Amino acid sequence: MSRLVTGEDTQVRITVLGKSPAWQDAGGACSGYLIEEAGTCVLLDCGCGVFGKLRTHRDYISVDAVVISHLHADHIFDLVPFASALTYAPRQQPVPVDRWPGIAEPIRPALYAPHGAKESFALMCQGGGMFPNHVENAFDIHEYGPGDDVRIGPLSVTFAAVPHFLPTCAVDVRVAGNGSGPGPRFTFGADCAPNDEIVAFAAGTDLIMLEATLPRPERSGIRGHLTPREAGEHAARAGARRLVLTHISDELDALWALDEARDAFGGEVLLASEGAVYCV
Template identity: 55%
Template structure:
């Protein structure tokens, strides 16, 4: 649960979901709850994340949601989240301020198309205060500063850095190997990178990282701590850890639902 405003406990990151595009049994796709000084940010809201959020936090008191990109495993649970904010018994009885939803440019139209398939095109923007963020801008959310950097993926995608009073957390989103991410993540206290693949894509069209590549990016960025995410529970996790530690040059961790990190 969130702490009362005024308590300086650092930036707390809770893993709600870390699966790749297919969620683990009992798991969820991309979703990370970030809290500091009573302010609450949800980073990504993929398959299964809304239910995981409800286990640890009141969804109506989330201040903002930030979406890295518009693949389903990073945003599709905004649909049930929107239904809860709009139509649950609590919503009908006690109307509250809408959380702010920050989406990449073009996100408003994407959600209108998704929800429009069942004749409710404005579902998401009525539930949230929807804003298409400026990828070169910053968002100030209480003690948290949120910044973005575009990274190469199959669609337009942004790595996200969240900086608080005591440290910084960088989430690489989904991407292929790239120097832009290294520079953006420079000196992060906690760097969380995807490790979807056991081997690089063979068709020449790269969109994801291997564990070894994630470790190399972490080392080049001089990250103080590296966590692998976006990796299936039935992958060879021992091998992934070994390869990432070899290229990172030190111990790494592998994300799991419920894991909590503080910076």
């Protein structure tokens, strides 16, 4: 069962580094979540403002892998300062600098991102005045597709396509069972329009985190986001144990959003906030 905690008494911890939609909350950050299990550390999404938030919780050198759900700016832009730290920080240099003894091979965390990511990262860096290969040189990049299964330490990370404005995958994180049944499980819906795919993908999950960007459906055109009520409906259909609303602006009334989602879900709903920790 998942719950909001501040201690170390459960197996998998999900810490919210940033929960804003494409425009940041005042003093906030866009999409970014730290997933920790024993000695393994994964950063899920790295949107605007996330790298600075990460540094208040964890040494960035200790991040084993970064997983990106899709290539929108509010989910990837802080890969640039992260890459800058991995490239230029004193501890990453081959010769002693100040209190750092020097390192023969700089640390390069794994980076799992959708197909086409290398090209997108190069364009992002070039447009920002960096070398096009800035992110690629700093990280060990692996491009994934829907249905792929990635193993990061004891964590099994799988992906399923969900409808959005560009190719996007929901992300499911599981811990291997210990012989007495399946291990803890966390499902992140990424950004998505109403869909059946996330319902099937997240069926029975311990904790589902769904976006709740919109106060009401889009006025026209292709849909790309959920309302709080729709998030509650999707979580209920998936049979999730608990629901966390995320990707939601501080300009949207929190109590209204929670009431909408709770009415549709029928169970406990939490609203993501920076620094909150959820455990499964």
